[in-house]
Amino acid sequence: MPIEYPPRISLARLPTPLQPLDRLTEKYSAPHGGPRLWVKRDDLTESGMSGNKLRKLEFIAGAARDRGCDTLITCGGIQSNHCRTTALVGARLGMRVQLILRGEHSGAADGNLLVDQLAGASCGFYPPREYFSRQAELFEYWRDFYEHRGHRALCIPTGASDGLGIWGYIAGAEELLEDCRALGFEPDQIICATGSGGTQAGLTLGCHLLGARSRVTGFAVCDSAEYFQQKVREDVSEWKAGREDATDPGKLDVTVNADYIGPGYAIADEAVYRTIAEVANLEGLLLDPVYTGKAFHGLLQELHGGRYQHCENLVFVHTGGHFGLFPHREHFGFLQ
Structure with a gap:
């Protein structure tokens, strides 16, 4: 059955593009038998209002x-x-x-x-x-x-990130899956940065409601895996309140990787800044040091270590944040 959405005001430029990352795939994934990498460009939801x-x-x-x-x-x-x-x-x-x-x-x-x-x-x-x-x-x-x-x-x-905001990425999951099906595949893995939990909650619940086999993994940029597993289920419980829905938040597959938080929230190490520069250089894609840069760096390290070998297609959800790149300009001295 189609999902019935609550009232919304159309503000984003949707659907956002889904594009392959073939040069990064060739360098980091293909040598280890890993998946083809894609990016869902939610950094392009708008200009000033860009992002998830x-x-x-x-x-x-x-x-x-x-x-x-x-x-x-x-x-x-x-x-x-x-x-x-x-x-x-x-x-x-x-x-x-x-x-x-x-x-x-x-x-x-x-x-x-x-x-x-x-x-x-x-x-x-x-x-x-x-x-x-x-x-x-x-x-x-x-x-x-x-x-x-x-x-x-x-x-x-x-x-x-609550039971109302979660609707944004229930709709986002539906759009992403439609994009992938139009290209002839369903993603094995959907990856996003997790900073307050709402985007991961919406993607996880959306895939569940739509019967997709895609697994959603959030790369935490703060707190712990246990914290975000609980937070995602809390958001889903709040979403469910007052609804006739059989979804059991406790049974949702909530996968969180908290291995790449680094020194702390909004603090990155040099490896993350170098990943940001490399992704910009290879794919023309801007990441930020707080969210997407950390998550993408973690993803590349996992691919280099042979993770996700069982996957054919992996989609990284680019949640925006490029305005936050500029206050970190002093950390890119290695480019000079």
């Missing part, structure tokens, strides 16, 4: 409109792709945007933060300890702040 968050925000914006909201409140790091996309979505739809940002800021804005400011979002900066310990309180404060001024706000969690 826009798919989620289509459904969140639809819910905001249905609930009579004129303000969006969300949170993330200073270089959050999700916050940048939310700021631009709000500007596009004529909604106010309040960002709760982790970290202290001084000097000129760069990368995603610069775009936040260009889009007119209001930015509140909080030291990490306060950001994490008071996050629920901060959301409540800003929601009340706008309510007392005659506005109605919708609060969006980190990465738009």
Whole structure:
């Protein structure tokens, strides 16, 4: 049966391209008997609003409109792709945007933060300890702040990863599988970066609902494999609430590789920066050091080690993030 989707506002340029990565396949996969590599270009969902968050925000914006909201409140790091996309979505739809940002800021804005400011979002900066310990309180404060001024706000969690945002990648999974079938195959593996869990949750649930045999693997960029396995199942449980659906979140195959997180969230080592440069050089594909660069580096290491030999086709979901590349410019000194 076809999937019945909730209200959404069309914002992304869909479908995004699915393209082969033949030079990377030849170098990293073919010598080990591995799969043909493909990339789903969700970095091309739009220009400024590019990336995976826009798919989620289509459904969140639809819910905001249905609930009579004129303000969006969300949170993330200073270089959050999700916050940048939310700021631009709000500007596009004529909604106010309040960002709760982790970290202290001084000097000129760069990368995603610069775009936040260009889009007119209001930015509140909080030291990490306060950001994490008071996050629920901060959301409540800003929601009340706008309510007392005659506005109605919708609060969006980190990465738009919850039972509503998950719809973005249920639809994304359906689109990806249709792309692959049009080219005569069903992917054995679908790979994505996992930073808040919502994209992996949507892809995993979408493949399950559509009866696909494709296995989804998330390469974690923070936290642990156990954390993301639980988070994905929590998102699916929230999605299921109030629905007549037989899906058991506990029985979903939630596969997470947490071996390539490196020094920590948003901190990469030189090997990741060299992978970013190599992928750009071989395929003209821009990755970022926080999400896609780490995940793709991990994928290449796994292929070099002989992983995925049983696969014929592997699709990497490019979730965007190129604005976050530029604040890391000092780490590419080896190019000079």
